[in-house]
Amino acid sequence: MRIATWNVNSVNARLPTVLAWLEAAAPDVACLQEIKCVDEKFPREALEGLGYNVETHGQKSYNGVAILSKHPLSDVRRGLPGVDASGYEAEAEQSRYIEALIEAPRPVRVGCIYLPNGNPVGTDKFAYKLAWYDRLHAHARDLLALEEPFTLCGDYNVIPTPEDARNPAAWTGDALFQPESRAAFQALRHLGLADAGELGGQPPGTFTFWDYQAGAWQRDHGIRIDFHLLSPQAADRFQSVETHRDARDMEKPSDHVPVVIELED
DNA sequence: ATGTCCTGAAGTTCAGGA
Numbered sequence: 639m640r641i642a643t644w645n646v647n648s649v650n651a652r653l654p655t656v657l658a659w660l661e662a663a664a665p666d667v668a669c670l671q672e673i674k675c676v677d678e679k680f681p682r683e684a685l686e687g688l689g690y691n692v693e694t695h696g697q698k699s700y701n702g703v704a705i706l707s708k709h710p711l712s713d714v715r716r717g718l719p720g721v722d723a724s725g726y727e728a729e730a731e732q733s734r735y736i737e738a739l740i741e742a743p744r745p746v747r748v749g750c751i752y753l754p755n756g757n758p759v760g761t762d763k764f765a766y767k768l769a770w771y772d773r774l775h776a777h778a779r780d781l782l783a784l785e786e787p788f789t790l791c792g793d794y795n796v797i798p799t800p801e802d803a804r805n806p807a808a809w810t811g812d813a814l815f816q817p818e819s820r821a822a823f824q825a826l827r828h829l830g831l832a833d834a835g836e837l838g839g840q841p842p843g844t845f846t847f848w849d850y851q852a853g854a855w856q857r858d859h860g861i862r863i864d865f866h867l868l869s870p871q872a873a874d875r876f877q878s879v880e881t882h883r884d885a886r887d888m889e890k891p892s893d894h895v896p897v898v899i900e901l902e903d
Numbered sequence: 904a905t906g907t908c909c910t911g912a913a914g915t916t917c918a919g920g921a
Binding site: 648699757763795807808849852853854859 | 904905906907908909910911919920921
């Protein structure tokens with residue numbers, strides 16, 4: 639089974655790009671982040687036309703996540719359990735997590751993550767990011783107790799190590815490279831999750847994001863912030879990982895590229 | 904590494920987020 643994660647930066651603004659990539663890469667499952675629309679405005683029919691079942695957790699203007707699957711989906715969860723303790727955005731939960739069980743002959747659970755960016759550092763947004771990491775940590779621990787194959791994949795909005803940036807010095811003041819953000823990601827991994835990039839032996843410089851500004855793509859000023867974190871039962875089935883760098887050169891590209899893993903069927 | 908893009912409300916431009 640091939641499972642993709644991709645922050646598309648608005649599914650409607652980029653629909654032809656998204657459809658073209660899905661058609662060519664043909665993943666069995668695709669986790670999309672930053673769909674930037676409510677459920678009613680998600681281009682459901684176009685994606686069903688490619689053979690996908692669709693589950694969304696949308697939001698007006700910002701955020702929003704979706705899971706597409708050629709296999710049936712069940713046990714769908716929208717939003718992480720737990721209360722946001724930071725007080726930020728207390729009036730409305732942000733749509734940043736959707737999870738489903740992929741009903742293949744050998745099932746896999748998939749959690750689709752759009753972690754808060756957290757900039758600027760020192761504001762309630764940064765506190766919200768760290769609180770969200772705590773909630774994800776608690777949920778990952780609960781999932782691990784089930785001893786099932788799963789991937790928690792998506793935009794983690796963290797640069798885990800200096801090797802994950804072309805120019806780490808440029809990121810020292812950024813929420814993505816703060817010690818607290820890096821520690822939260824590290825703690826999550828230390829629950830016993832495997833980074834698919836590491837399992838697949840991806841070399842340093844396998845970036846997944848290049849800013850639209852300042853010629854970041856042309857200069858390869860990228861960062862690696864999109865990950866598949868695998869449970870032990872999924873890691874046992876791991877076969878390969880591919881980062882689709884070419885997608886950054888498509889017409890009307892997202893600023894992120896897809897990362898696709900293959901698990902043994 | 905600040906050279907852009909997206910959304911929505913206002914009203915063909917701007918604020919806010921990333």
